[in-house]
Amino acid sequence: MKILVPVKRVVDYNVKVRVKSDGSGVELANVKMSMNPFDEIAVEEALRLKEAGKATEVVVVSIGPAQASETLRTALAMGADRGILVKTEAGTEPLAVAKILKGVVGDEKPDLVILGKQAIDDDANQTGQMLAALLGWGQGTFASKVVLEADAALVTREIDGGAQTVKLTLPAIVTTDLRLNEPRYASLPNIMKAKKKPIDEKSPDSYGVDVTPRLKVLKTSEPSGRTAGVKVSSPAELVAKLKDEAGVI
Amino acid sequence: MTTLLIAEHDNKTLNGVTAKALTAAAALGAPVHVLVAGADAAAVADAAAKLSGVEKVLLADGPIYANRLAEPLAALIVGLAGGYDAIVGPSTAMVKNVLPRVAALLDVMQISDIVKVVSPDTFERPIYAGNAIQTVQSAEAKKVITVRTASFAATGEGGSAPVEPASAGEDPGVSAFVEEALSASTRPELTAARIIVSGGRALQSKEKFSEVIEPLADALGAAVGASRAAVDAGYAPNDLQVGQTGKVVAPELYVAVGISGAIQHLAGMKDSKVIVAINKDEEAPIFQVADYGLVGDLFSVVPEFQAEIAKVKG
Numbered sequence: 001m002k003i004l005v006p007v008k009r010v011v012d013y014n015v016k017v018r019v020k021s022d023g024s025g026v027e028l029a030n031v032k033m034s035m036n037p038f039d040e041i042a043v044e045e046a047l048r049l050k051e052a053g054k055a056t057e058v059v060v061v062s063i064g065p066a067q068a069s070e071t072l073r074t075a076l077a078m079g080a081d082r083g084i085l086v087k088t089e090a091g092t093e094p095l096a097v098a099k100i101l102k103g104v105v106g107d108e109k110p111d112l113v114i115l116g117k118q119a120i121d122d123d124a125n126q127t128g129q130m131l132a133a134l135l136g137w138g139q140g141t142f143a144s145k146v147v148l149e150a151d152a153a154l155v156t157r158e159i160d161g162g163a164q165t166v167k168l169t170l171p172a173i174v175t176t177d178l179r180l181n182e183p184r185y186a187s188l189p190n191i192m193k194a195k196k197k198p199i200d201e202k203s204p205d206s207y208g209v210d211v212t213p214r215l216k217v218l219k220t221s222e223p224s225g226r227t228a229g230v231k232v233s234s235p236a237e238l239v240a241k242l243k244d245e246a247g248v249i
Numbered sequence: 250m251t252t253l254l255i256a257e258h259d260n261k262t263l264n265g266v267t268a269k270a271l272t273a274a275a276a277l278g279a280p281v282h283v284l285v286a287g288a289d290a291a292a293v294a295d296a297a298a299k300l301s302g303v304e305k306v307l308l309a310d311g312p313i314y315a316n317r318l319a320e321p322l323a324a325l326i327v328g329l330a331g332g333y334d335a336i337v338g339p340s341t342a343m344v345k346n347v348l349p350r351v352a353a354l355l356d357v358m359q360i361s362d363i364v365k366v367v368s369p370d371t372f373e374r375p376i377y378a379g380n381a382i383q384t385v386q387s388a389e390a391k392k393v394i395t396v397r398t399a400s401f402a403a404t405g406e407g408g409s410a411p412v413e414p415a416s417a418g419e420d421p422g423v424s425a426f427v428e429e430a431l432s433a434s435t436r437p438e439l440t441a442a443r444i445i446v447s448g449g450r451a452l453q454s455k456e457k458f459s460e461v462i463e464p465l466a467d468a469l470g471a472a473v474g475a476s477r478a479a480v481d482a483g484y485a486p487n488d489l490q491v492g493q494t495g496k497v498v499a500p501e502l503y504v505a506v507g508i509s510g511a512i513q514h515l516a517g518m519k520d521s522k523v524i525v526a527i528n529k530d531e532e533a534p535i536f537q538v539a540d541y542g543l544v545g546d547l548f549s550v551v552p553e554f555q556a557e558i559a560k561v562k563g
């Protein structure tokens with residue numbers, strides 16, 4: 001069984017991004033970039049399935065600029081077997097990414113694709129569901145547990161109000177939530193080994209996908225800010241303020 | 250021009266986020282039809298029919314919609330899509346699961362989590378955990394939109410729309426429901442609550458979380474929330490996580506207890522009307538967004554806070 005894991009290069013989750021003063025986007029120059037945290041969880045899950053003898057190969061794919069190969073190297077250092085870089089300088093929307101991934105699936109024929117539930121830059125939460133739609137596969141989104149059977153996946157999903165378990169016919173799509181696992185760190189020897197693992201280079205054209213954005217971003221602006229209020233000295237003062245000043249209790 | 254709104258419900262009651270998403274759907278300027286897909290969900294359809302401004306309710310009633318799995322539900326919505334120019338839903342786990350599938354089947358880009366309707370084709374949505382707001386324009390023939398309900402007031406009642414059956418679609422047969430474990434709580438739901446008390450990693454254990462946070466929530470008649478660290482550590486169930494990747498809330502009063510205020514947490518609560526932070530570290534980032542900050546050890550401060558509330562509430 002082969003597992004495909006799409007990984008996205010995004011601004012590191014610790015960075016507080018700033019909006020460019022001309023409203024044309026956010027400041028990305030000299031900002032630390034990392035693998036999308038949900039994708040680290042996806043890679044980890046795939047590796048665990050391989051280590052448990054349920055999967056034989058873990059292939060990672062990233063769609064993005066040349067530097068996205070660093071993200072692929074990170075995944076290879078964690079233990080993935082090989083990488084595919086679909087190189088494009090244009091920013092890609094989830095629909096275009098899903099179409100490219102459909103092409104990759106056509107070539108690779110994985111039994112399972114594990115994606116992150118959400119990329120923490122665009123916060124779209126769409127790609128996995130879209131890929132499932134384009135392939136006509138079942139989808140187990142926001143997964144907190146994945147159990148593989150011979151021809152099915154049992155996926156426990158985080159939903160409003162609790163958890164839901166679904167059974168999906170393989171091949172299928174899974175998207176990861178935070179509680180699925182805790183991703184490993186790559187060890188130094190594995191980082192060295194990863195340098196020799198193969199990364200295949202492709203382009204959106206290789207899959208016949210037009211990446212022209214469907215949505216037009218008119219501007220990017222600062223959210224309406226909040227300013228720090230006051231410090232109160234006691235619970236009694238806090239209650240007085242909430243009652244008399246704020247009127248919320 | 251007609252808009253289809255997907256109702257959020259549990260087969261028995263219409264979830265209040267539907268009325269909030271209706272406000273956004275109505276702002277598109279076209280008549281709104283509401284789709285209730287469920288099993289034995291006639292009561293839900295009746296409730297939706299009462300929402301002001303709804304022109305028609307479509308009820309797709311059948312066992313394949315009992316748990317609203319994405320695959321049959323997307324097939325149903327795509328089957329109905331021909332009659333609509335926009336398909337809208339509240340950003341709940343159910344809608345976030347199904348609408349991107351619908352969008353891809355219709356070959357359109359979804360617009361996720363809108364916080365404002367600027368015009369029928371232009372919307373504002375947060376990116377980067379709410380650190381930036383994007384204004385996006387869509388020229389798609391059909392608009393597929395999810396709505397961040399914390400940003401919209403609920404539409405009231407007063408309507409009496411007809412309820413019509415929608416013919417059920419096919420089940421693609423690639424998924425099956427196995428089980429659901431829902432947390433039984435008598436508290437208000439996070440997305441509907443007027444007051445929320447949230448606890449963080451500082452609560453130290455599941456037991457202490459309930460010993461400290463629950464009575465305070467009781468005193469305030471509040472819903473309970475949690476930070477990711479508290480959920481990861483098992484102090485609180487996952488559906489209570491507030492933040493960028495959890496629930497987004499905007500109550501009148503949000504009380505953050507032992508929560509540092511990481512950007513991912515702020516993303517889920519910084520639009521609350523009044524924010525209170527209780528933290529022993531006076532430098533904690535949560536104080537930068539708090540209207541009222543109380544520096545102290547929560548284990549002594551919270552019981553006192555609760556006692557003071559009891560006094561004023563008599």
Ligand SMILES: Cc1cc2nc3c(=O)[nH]c(=O)nc-3n(C[C@H](O)[C@H](O)[C@H](O)COP(=O)(O)OP(=O)(O)OC[C@H]3O[C@@H](n4cnc5c(N)ncnc54)[C@H](O)[C@@H]3O)c2cc1C
Nearest residue numbers: 449450451476477478492493494507508509513514529547
């Ligand atoms: C991809 C991704 C998504 C994420 N999504 C979310 C999300 O949706 N929601 C979310 O909340 N987080 C999210 N996070 C996690 C976030 O970055 C923080 O790690 C998390 O919010 C920290 O939780 P906390 O404030 O409870 O814990 P900590 O940061 O450990 O803070 C504990 C606080 O308690 C205070 N404290 C300790 N003891 C006491 C005491 N006795 N009395 C009073 N105060 C005390 C400390 O001073 C400290 O400020 C996400 C992270 C990633 C990478």
Ligand SMILES: Nc1ncnc2c1ncn2[C@@H]1O[C@H](COP(=O)(O)O)[C@@H](O)[C@H]1O
Nearest residue numbers: 006007063115116118119124125126127
């Ligand atoms: N450019 C990309 N390259 C590789 N994977 C991606 C890319 N964009 C999105 N994904 C995958 O899709 C998931 C959800 O992204 P999104 O729908 O943009 O929130 C991510 O966690 C990744 O697994």
